[in-house]
Amino acid sequence: MDLFVYGTLRSQRLMAAVAGEGPLTCTAATLFDYAVFPVAGNVVPFIASAKGQQAQGLIWRDLTDAQMRRLDAYEGAFGYGFGPVTVQTANGSATAQAYLPPVDMAPGTGEWSLAHWEADHLAPAILAAKDLFSHDPLPDHATLRRMWPMIESRAWSKYRATAAPATVRFAPQQSDITVADAAPPAGRFFRFQTTRLTHQRFDGGQAQDLPREGFVGVDAAIVLPYDPKRDKVVLVEQVRLGPALRHDPNPWMLEPVAGIVDARETPAQAALREVKEEAWLDLTRLLPAGSFYVSPGASTDYFNTYVGLCDLPQDAPYLGGLDHEHEDLRLHPMGFDEALALADSGEIQTGPALYLLYWLLRHRAALRADPDAVI
Known part of the structure; x- marks a missing residue:
């Protein structure tokens, strides 16, 4: 399936995190008589009809059924409907599917910028996508909508984490500790994670594959x-x-x-x-x-x-x-x-x-x- 995107899924890194395994190829495309705004009070992009304006986007080509199921879980929880649009590409007009916002959602003012969004929001968005798709099975739309604030809070908690001073304690390199998933996390509001921990020892050796369990909360x-x-x-x-x-x-x-x-x-x-x-x-x-x-x-x-x-x-x-x-x-x-x-x-x-x-x-x-x- 070909999917036209106009907002955050224009980011190739986020699209890869959401769509999952499989090839991803895209083509630049323009949807005429539409414009992209921020949703009122939020940083999420919103597309609305706007005579004489243009919404710049991408067509993701030949998405698999598995990729579309993941995309539907990601977009559908917030009332976005699925429908055809006709866009212009370098090779002429093309028809693709697009997720469009519900009619009762109001646009904000100003222009939405992918570059500005990526600077401040891409990293936690990828973490939130990883959290979402660790659920097996994926939650239905109504459940996911209830869960989403906590998914985002956990993602932003990880994003905020910074290194405090290390004047007395060990100052690690990134390779000095590895936390590997040993099983999918459990829980919908908070999460419980079984892991295997490998870390540098004080005596110069390495502790290998230690079984550990943790509670994944928030700030x-x-x-x-x-x-x-x-x-x-x-x-x-x-x-x-x-x-x-x-x-x-x-x-x-x-x-x-x-x-x-x-x-x-x-x-x-x-x-x-x-x-x-x-x-x-x-x-x-x-x-x-x-x-x-x-x-x-x-x-x-x-x-x-x-x-x-x-x-x-x-x-x-x-x-x-x-x-x-x-x-x-x-x-x-x-x-x-x-x-x-x-x-x-x-x-x-x-x-x-x-x-x-x-x-x-x-x-x-x-x-x-x-x-x-x-x-």
Whole structure:
């Protein structure tokens, strides 16, 4: 089958990741009386009729049935319909199939640029495609649409990963560690991966094909709201599955504000968003308090932590969160010393809450003296 593409699938690297095995040959093509725009509020390209304009694209030639099944999974989850278009090529007009957006999708303003998209979004898009096609069988369109935000969040988490300083620890070369898939990942929301790990040993040898299992999570933003004038913090109370699965008699935990860092979002942007959504607070300053792996022996989860300065006049607990996310949250404004007492008594059992309280204990005097102090 011949497929005309006008957006991200013009990228040969992404097309190879989506279409999978098999030859890929293409021809430049133009669809007249159409133009490509960004989707409103997003970086995804959108094609719409536009008299007198031209949509530049490619025709991918002679795609196999297997390749088309993968492409249909990738495009069809978002309501894109499949239909014929007549395009112009260097050899004259040609008919091909194309994925076209649903009629109720609105275009954005301006022009969409493949080069600009590739600079910032190609690498995580390839990672997301790899994640999608590791599912066996492939999810149906409705299921994939529900799964897609987490697929993208996992991809962007991998894309954000950078090397921290290595002044004491081992400074590896890329060839010093290999993580090979031993089985397809399991799970739809989070993923569980069985691997075989090979790595350089401290004695100069090499550890070969070690069986390992890991939990593939996402990046998160964690914020402890703090009012330096009143010396008050806010803790979030909610029921948590982990303690319940451990048979903890009381799985209602006290935590900071927390949430997933979405695709195309910075951790700081996620922090500000989550404080607004969960605690209904506006921050006057966001102080980075450290970023770290939570359980590096078996999990990719990575926490970006902050203390958020704000105004906390309220004293009584109040309800927060978003109904459409099924959040059942109770917010507890309290004095800093009261929060430390809960840490000392063991009532606070979550690592991020303890960590941020102790970070704040270190910097609290400076912030109370001057909320604009350099920390």
